[in-house]
Amino acid sequence: MGNKHVNAIVVGAGAGGGIVAKELSVAGLSVVLFERGGWATYDDTDTDELKSQRTTPLGNAYGPDDLRYRRVIENTDGSTYTVLPSEGSYNNNAACVGSGTVSYGAMAWRFMQEDFKLKTTYGAIEGSTLADWPFTYEDLEPCYEKAEWEIGVAGDATQNPFGAPRKKPYPMPPFSHNKEAQLLYDAAKRLGYHPFPIPMLRNSIPYGGRPACIRMRTCCGYACPVNAKCGTQNTVIPVAIATGNCELRINSVVSEILVNEQGKITGVTYFDEKNRKQIQTADIVVVSCSATETARLLLNSKSKFFPNGIGNENDWVGRNLQGHAYTGAYGIFEDEVYDDLGPGASVAISDFNHHNPGIMGGGVLCNEFIRMPYSFTGIRPPGSASWGKEHKAFQRLNFKRVAQAVGPYQEIPNFEARVKVDPVVKDFWGIPVVRLSGSRHEKDIEGCKLMSEKAELWLKEAGAIQTWQSLGGGKGISGGQHQAGTCRMGNDPKTSVTDKFGRIHAVPNLFVADGSLNVNNGGFNPALTIMALGFRVGGYIASEWSKGNRFK
Amino acid sequence: MEKQTKLTRRHFIALSVLGAGGMCLLSRCSNPPLSPWRFITVQESDLLDALVEQIIPTDEWPGGRDAGVTNFIDMQLTGPYTRYQETYRKGLQAIQETCKTKFQKRFEELSFDQQTQFLKSMEAGKMEGKLWEKGFDRQFFRLIRDHSLQGFYGSPRHGGNKNNISYKMMRLDYPVIVGQNRYNN
Numbered sequence: 001m002g003n004k005h006v007n008a009i010v011v012g013a014g015a016g017g018g019i020v021a022k023e024l025s026v027a028g029l030s031v032v033l034f035e036r037g038g039w040a041t042y043d044d045t046d047t048d049e050l051k052s053q054r055t056t057p058l059g060n061a062y063g064p065d066d067l068r069y070r071r072v073i074e075n076t077d078g079s080t081y082t083v084l085p086s087e088g089s090y091n092n093n094a095a096c097v098g099s100g101t102v103s104y105g106a107m108a109w110r111f112m113q114e115d116f117k118l119k120t121t122y123g124a125i126e127g128s129t130l131a132d133w134p135f136t137y138e139d140l141e142p143c144y145e146k147a148e149w150e151i152g153v154a155g156d157a158t159q160n161p162f163g164a165p166r167k168k169p170y171p172m173p174p175f176s177h178n179k180e181a182q183l184l185y186d187a188a189k190r191l192g193y194h195p196f197p198i199p200m201l202r203n204s205i206p207y208g209g210r211p212a213c214i215r216m217r218t219c220c221g222y223a224c225p226v227n228a229k230c231g232t233q234n235t236v237i238p239v240a241i242a243t244g245n246c247e248l249r250i251n252s253v254v255s256e257i258l259v260n261e262q263g264k265i266t267g268v269t270y271f272d273e274k275n276r277k278q279i280q281t282a283d284i285v286v287v288s289c290s291a292t293e294t295a296r297l298l299l300n301s302k303s304k305f306f307p308n309g310i311g312n313e314n315d316w317v318g319r320n321l322q323g324h325a326y327t328g329a330y331g332i333f334e335d336e337v338y339d340d341l342g343p344g345a346s347v348a349i350s351d352f353n354h355h356n357p358g359i360m361g362g363g364v365l366c367n368e369f370i371r372m373p374y375s376f377t378g379i380r381p382p383g384s385a386s387w388g389k390e391h392k393a394f395q396r397l398n399f400k401r402v403a404q405a406v407g408p409y410q411e412i413p414n415f416e417a418r419v420k421v422d423p424v425v426k427d428f429w430g431i432p433v434v435r436l437s438g439s440r441h442e443k444d445i446e447g448c449k450l451m452s453e454k455a456e457l458w459l460k461e462a463g464a465i466q467t468w469q470s471l472g473g474g475k476g477i478s479g480g481q482h483q484a485g486t487c488r489m490g491n492d493p494k495t496s497v498t499d500k501f502g503r504i505h506a507v508p509n510l511f512v513a514d515g516s517l518n519v520n521n522g523g524f525n526p527a528l529t530i531m532a533l534g535f536r537v538g539g540y541i542a543s544e545w546s547k548g549n550r551f552k
Numbered sequence: 553m554e555k556q557t558k559l560t561r562r563h564f565i566a567l568s569v570l571g572a573g574g575m576c577l578l579s580r581c582s583n584p585p586l587s588p589w590r591f592i593t594v595q596e597s598d599l600l601d602a603l604v605e606q607i608i609p610t611d612e613w614p615g616g617r618d619a620g621v622t623n624f625i626d627m628q629l630t631g632p633y634t635r636y637q638e639t640y641r642k643g644l645q646a647i648q649e650t651c652k653t654k655f656q657k658r659f660e661e662l663s664f665d666q667q668t669q670f671l672k673s674m675e676a677g678k679m680e681g682k683l684w685e686k687g688f689d690r691q692f693f694r695l696i697r698d699h700s701l702q703g704f705y706g707s708p709r710h711g712g713n714k715n716n717i718s719y720k721m722m723r724l725d726y727p728v729i730v731g732q733n734r735y736n737n
Contacts, residue, residue: 057698057702
């Protein structure tokens, strides 16, 4: 039995796709929302540290699984090796309804005004594809506001003097600081910095028909047992389904975007939950699979019109892959700083986002999410034993005495950091897999050093008796859960993949709505920006549709 | 004391399997000696007990052996770590063969300090001979270390961290009673 034609297909029910599906179905379009995973619940893996989304030795809690998925990593010498989703170099994002928003740390950052015009702010950088976004922060501001109010954010923007201008406050009050965050808050004040509570996509009070947070120690990397964490799976996706216009099709893996004899997009092929190959047709297709998988789908969609993959006439699909270089420092305190008030991260300083002499960008510094016992086994001052009596004693003595100040350093975009498809390795369904290659820009390390030094000083001021740096930004592939940049927006089709509304330049009815669009990735966790882009792309399509535009 | 109890239990299981008329209830029973484990042999389990005890030694708190870390590793070797079966079989054999050549003893018969020195050589990549070529010493050591730490500090649902022992040692309350113990800010 064939599938009924719909107005729009959205591929991927994550931060971007869930929002687009809601915007379109509320506007009256018929929508099929594809998700390769299923519904995830807390009970699947509860507080299991070995199978969470943050530490994954025994697999990813919320997918993808090690049985059916593979990727290939290309070394700088051209040699390759195959990796599983539970291995770090896979650069995984979750595969479930809501995707990463089920299990993320839920920091709700707006990028700053400078982040939308990095090239104007810093000038050209050698070896970088640095560019301004095709619109300003002010253009995206209403979409940030929608994300904050429709998904739900707790915070107090008045405490952050560096935050970009905004029209409305957050819908929920901020969270209280835990013990280590309070120590760092006071220390930051003494140092003349400007500490403030991290805005969080998490209920500080009952909101959206869901209860307030119960401060679990397992939060970042885990689903919430009381549904207090705000993702697309418990906000916009249920709204989309409730319109009656949106069908969520789970456990369905989209393999190719279909092109007809006129070069127009007609739909997708996918493997359904019983692994049968099927076709779904639509007037519009929106791809929201995250920076790695969106690029893969476009590159795997080859036809006589698009011999190198859709949108790839100028070889820009999959380029400029970025994540974040995480950099900071650890400190051991004389007294215990752990009070078991989750999720841990609650204080931030934005003093080092931009305006650091000699450094492009910078990043926000925060206290870190609670480290669970196994993760803590890797946290030791340089030169310490990694096993044996001394290691065990450290674990016992210092688990409640160590704090980390750390943050996402904004990476310098570069053309050679990229997603390709592997010519040989295929996944369970026979679809060619992602092949990652290239490396961070060599100058990233300089910015990371600066941030790590600042983090170390901050911890010392807070009372740490021993500190050491956890330096990020070294050579290697960057992507991870913050992956971005592979289908960048721009006004010039020669140096970008989509226009300023996420539409593939050469194709009238194909859009991208996820972190792939990011021209650069900010010195912040990108989830709220991806959500804002979802509102921007979805809102644009819905408004054009209501005017009679059928994107032909 | 703990160790003796455990061996007794193993022998008990082995005997009861024999008592079932020698039926092939376990995958390894065609190859003596009969093992109550999922993947490892009885001899390998003795060696693994010694190895995990080196990674997390008993002090005022139980160590890797009594926390069931061997059980964790065995369980994972027929689950998510099936891909490491060959490495374990080869690595455990290499340790025993090296011990036999050097000390005319099995690894678990060496003194605790001798065992520590042995593992330090593996960790540093200083093992000699064909068995340890291409950095296999370092690679296998890292595997044992990481898996032992996972078994001791990870969730008890995977066969280690018996009685939440590492959580107790680190003074983390478990199990978490959702909704009852953390509404107070």
